[in-house]
Amino acid sequence: MKTANTMISKEDFRKFLDIEKLKYCFECGICTASCSMAELLGKDYNPRALLEEILLNPEEVINSYQLWLCAWCYRCYRRCPQALKVPEIFSFLKSKAVENGHLDPLNVALQKIVKQVPLPTVATLICFHPERAGINKDEILKKMEKMLREYLKEIENKKALTSASRHKIAVIGSGPAGLTVAFELAKEGYNVTVFESLPEVGGMLRKCIPKYRLPRNVLANEIQFLRELGVEIRTGVKIGRDLGFSDLFKEGYKIVFIGSGAHRTKKIKIEGESLKGVVYALDFLWNVNSGTIEEILKKVVIIGGGNVAVDAARTAMELGAEEVTILYRRSREEMPANPWEVKEIEDLGVRIQFLVAPKKIIGVNGKVSAIECVRMQLGEPDETGRRKPIPIEGSEFKQEVDMIILAIGEIPNVEFLPREIELNENGTVWTNPVTMETSLKGVFAGGDVVTGPATVIEAIAAGKRAAESIKKYLKS
Numbered sequence: 001m002k003t004a005n006t007m008i009s010k011e012d013f014r015k016f017l018d019i020e021k022l023k024y025c026f027e028c029g030i031c032t033a034s035c036s037m038a039e040l041l042g043k044d045y046n047p048r049a050l051l052e053e054i055l056l057n058p059e060e061v062i063n064s065y066q067l068w069l070c071a072w073c074y075r076c077y078r079r080c081p082q083a084l085k086v087p088e089i090f091s092f093l094k095s096k097a098v099e100n101g102h103l104d105p106l107n108v109a110l111q112k113i114v115k116q117v118p119l120p121t122v123a124t125l126i127c128f129h130p131e132r133a134g135i136n137k138d139e140i141l142k143k144m145e146k147m148l149r150e151y152l153k154e155i156e157n158k159k160a161l162t163s164a165s166r167h168k169i170a171v172i173g174s175g176p177a178g179l180t181v182a183f184e185l186a187k188e189g190y191n192v193t194v195f196e197s198l199p200e201v202g203g204m205l206r207k208c209i210p211k212y213r214l215p216r217n218v219l220a221n222e223i224q225f226l227r228e229l230g231v232e233i234r235t236g237v238k239i240g241r242d243l244g245f246s247d248l249f250k251e252g253y254k255i256v257f258i259g260s261g262a263h264r265t266k267k268i269k270i271e272g273e274s275l276k277g278v279v280y281a282l283d284f285l286w287n288v289n290s291g292t293i294e295e296i297l298k299k300v301v302i303i304g305g306g307n308v309a310v311d312a313a314r315t316a317m318e319l320g321a322e323e324v325t326i327l328y329r330r331s332r333e334e335m336p337a338n339p340w341e342v343k344e345i346e347d348l349g350v351r352i353q354f355l356v357a358p359k360k361i362i363g364v365n366g367k368v369s370a371i372e373c374v375r376m377q378l379g380e381p382d383e384t385g386r387r388k389p390i391p392i393e394g395s396e397f398k399q400e401v402d403m404i405i406l407a408i409g410e411i412p413n414v415e416f417l418p419r420e421i422e423l424n425e426n427g428t429v430w431t432n433p434v435t436m437e438t439s440l441k442g443v444f445a446g447g448d449v450v451t452g453p454a455t456v457i458e459a460i461a462a463g464k465r466a467a468e469s470i471k472k473y474l475k476s
């Protein structure tokens, strides 16, 4: 490793050890064990070892490509016994690297992403966020597209040497999990067809993630690469409606991969939920993404505290809402949305009311006009490990509102699956955690349909794990 000719001031370092609690790391390794990037990159990425190196020699770490491989999913933070915010720790050093012109390590990281992470340009915009360290996004994309073209040539050459497989593989869902399986198998010559119920390809990447975060041409390029590899994508085909699940086997598919995500919105079950002006966040974002909503009402309230709530709030602001408020029933500490995205929407003017829950939605002539809320306090931890919100009696208050967006969570829609496929208690699909095979032979699953709503990088990692198992299964 080169020695960095830069200095992190002692004061900077001390502050950062305190704020980000790095000094409390006891090197248990849970961060690495839970990290999807460590799974995707193997020995090329080890966050625990990098944390140790930061403590011993922060100046050297500025020259490490590993710093650029954190996908900001906060999985490590949620599992860390010391609640260390590893992405923030790496972020601090990345900005120091940029300040001091140490950009070679970033190029090495981009090469690794291109070669080892399917959908690399999408993942860079949605997961890696080099722009947060001050790097120009467009330049990165240009560089990556060139690397990707070269890599695809390499793949094509290798593919020409492998005898094309007779096996037909069906993938249900064109989100990151399904597209990863398609990519990993197609590049080895397997015959893959992706079935997508929507008219467009990309799963949540296309349906709900706002355009300002993922420009459509970036997703379109990645999909084009897949088509060039020989993947057939059939949009507007809903398995269970247009084609039965078991018909896939009758049509000669040897393997089915279920990557159908979590698209059913949970109901809030309070009075007034069906009033005009009350919408579900996924529908709202899909309508905006497909151009059906172009402007918005004045006062918007969003209920929920996850990334979907944050995206809905930001989208409402961008559409011109005068007042956007998020109501979240726990405190900032428990909020599942990424902390930096929360800060960004607050800077844009979104108000977040913590420890507040909706009680009743009030309407006039069938249309929402106000919301009645109650203040909460936190009790003992519940089954999710977070402190349970408890209503404070007599603290009810009303707030005028023109539109309410419900973002309280999503669950998978599994009605189209045969009964032999076992489900977990929470309605997600059960899989063998190592092979990703379901309880039905030859049927694999991964992504949000297995984990519940998670992240792009987790869906990609699951897709890659499933593709490896499928290859072994077909060879056995």
Ligand SMILES: Cc1cc2nc3c(=O)[nH]c(=O)nc-3n(C[C@H](O)[C@H](O)[C@H](O)COP(=O)(O)OP(=O)(O)OC[C@H]3O[C@@H](n4cnc5c(N)ncnc54)[C@H](O)[C@@H]3O)c2cc1C
Pocket: 073, 126, 127, 172, 173, 174, 175, 176, 177, 178, 195, 196, 197, 198, 202, 203, 204, 205, 208, 209, 210, 237, 238, 239, 240, 259, 260, 261, 262, 263, 282, 285, 307, 308, 311, 416, 446, 447, 448, 449, 453, 454, 455, 456, 457, 459
């Ligand atoms: C608003 C929003 C913002 C997000 N922001 C981020 C973020 O910033 N970073 C991040 O990492 N993650 C983010 N996520 C989460 C991320 O998008 C998901 O975790 C990821 O897309 C899951 O991938 P998947 O392949 O499992 O499923 P999905 O992406 O949900 O794709 C599943 C696909 O299957 C299709 N399908 C379902 N049933 C059928 C059927 N019967 N027949 C045919 N097709 C079917 C669906 O139409 C869909 O296209 C966000 C999610 C949302 C909703």
